[in-house]
Amino acid sequence: MLGILKNTIEADIESGMYHGARVIVARDGVIGFDETLGMAEQATGRVLKHDDIFRVLSLTKAFTNALVYQALGEGKLALHTRVVDIIPEFFGTDRFRANRKDRINLSHLLTHRSGMPSTPEPLPNAQLGNLADVIAAICSIDVVAEPGSVLNYSPAINHALMGEMVRRVYGAESFRDLVEEHLFTPLGMSDTRFGPKKEWADRVVPLKALIPDGGWLSPKDIEDLNDVVDENAEMPWVGSVTTAADVFAFAEMIRNTGLHDGQQIIASAILDVATTLQTGDMPNDLYAMMARARGWEEPPGNFGLGFSLSGTGTHASFFGPFTSPRTHGNYGAGSTLFWIDPVSGITFVCLTTGVMEESENVVRFQKLSTIVAASAG
Numbered sequence: 001m002l003g004i005l006k007n008t009i010e011a012d013i014e015s016g017m018y019h020g021a022r023v024i025v026a027r028d029g030v031i032g033f034d035e036t037l038g039m040a041e042q043a044t045g046r047v048l049k050h051d052d053i054f055r056v057l058s059l060t061k062a063f064t065n066a067l068v069y070q071a072l073g074e075g076k077l078a079l080h081t082r083v084v085d086i087i088p089e090f091f092g093t094d095r096f097r098a099n100r101k102d103r104i105n106l107s108h109l110l111t112h113r114s115g116m117p118s119t120p121e122p123l124p125n126a127q128l129g130n131l132a133d134v135i136a137a138i139c140s141i142d143v144v145a146e147p148g149s150v151l152n153y154s155p156a157i158n159h160a161l162m163g164e165m166v167r168r169v170y171g172a173e174s175f176r177d178l179v180e181e182h183l184f185t186p187l188g189m190s191d192t193r194f195g196p197k198k199e200w201a202d203r204v205v206p207l208k209a210l211i212p213d214g215g216w217l218s219p220k221d222i223e224d225l226n227d228v229v230d231e232n233a234e235m236p237w238v239g240s241v242t243t244a245a246d247v248f249a250f251a252e253m254i255r256n257t258g259l260h261d262g263q264q265i266i267a268s269a270i271l272d273v274a275t276t277l278q279t280g281d282m283p284n285d286l287y288a289m290m291a292r293a294r295g296w297e298e299p300p301g302n303f304g305l306g307f308s309l310s311g312t313g314t315h316a317s318f319f320g321p322f323t324s325p326r327t328h329g330n331y332g333a334g335s336t337l338f339w340i341d342p343v344s345g346i347t348f349v350c351l352t353t354g355v356m357e358e359s360e361n362v363v364r365f366q367k368l369s370t371i372v373a374a375s376a377g
């Protein structure tokens with residue numbers, strides 16, 4: 001079946017659906033498929049290499065979530081911790097308008113139920129790399145729904161807030177240094193960083209948008225990140241760069257209930273809850289809107305604490321209908337994905353070049369995820 005996976009990706013690339021793919025599939029930690037296919041940059045003819053570094057967009061959120069899980073395990077945060085308990089200026093100056101903001105807590109942020117607007121840009125693109133400026137901008141934004149009442153995927157605001165919350169409770173000078181010390185170094189993720197080092201320039205894959213104008217994200221929104229996500233950028237929601245091997249190391253730590261080389265990186269009890277459905281049958285407003293536009297069945301949101309879950313049903317989904325319901329992982333707009341199926345023991349990592357329109361991305365990853373799930377026999 002994994003031969004079918006390779007043939008399918010090669011056919012997709014040949015058709016122009018996307019330009020290249022770096023893929024790892026393993027079962028119980030044993031790698032059975034490790035392929036580098038297609039182009040890193042089609043316009044220049046640059047061939048994709050196995051150790052190329054990707055801007056992984058919202059897959060970044062998995063790393064920020066992991067830091068939050070560590071803070072929970074150390075008692076520095078609790079699920080009921082309110083944003084204003086750690087970032088008091090979040091309440092704003094107009095107490096009448098902001099009277100619901102003081103109820104937003106960490107569990108709301110992790111499950112995308114904060115009620116904050118789902119804007120991808122709290123500031124103009126060029127200013128998004130400065131976390132302090134982003135937080136200041138978010139503090140001036142009001143809620144649009146009662147906290148906890150709706151599930152609306154947050155591209156930026158929730159994880160910007162969580163990144164700042166963990167920075168403050170640990171007393172760290174920078175979010176980047178904190179995640180390096182607590183996560184990337186212990187896992188040996190030496191090619192992962194919030195913002196690429198300058199010496200990595202020849203290895204970094206440029207973002208190329210393959211999406212039409214007029215959508216929720218524009219080609220400019222995507223391609224501007226080639227400049228915004230630089231060595232100094234701190235963007236806990238979208239600003240990490242990494243390799244497939246490093247994502248695999250992270251995913252395997254999750255599959256091993258937080259253990260890596262005998263070190264408990266994240267408490268297993270916390271991962272157990274994080275990978276359990278927390279949002280019931282609430283729809284994800286953003287993806288429900290997408291489904292309606294395509295004439296699809298509207299999907300449930302299926303969120304744990306930060307992880308997207310497979311759930312049950314026949315709706316279109318990134319992980320497909322043939323993974324087990326507690327299959328969990330994360331993905332980045334039009335391009336990147338990893339998941340872990342706790343029943344089959346499969347870990348799937350797929351980082352691709354050429355950012356697809358998001359509903360087409362769902363179709364693509366459902367197809368590939370189904371082939372991978374079928375490979376378990």
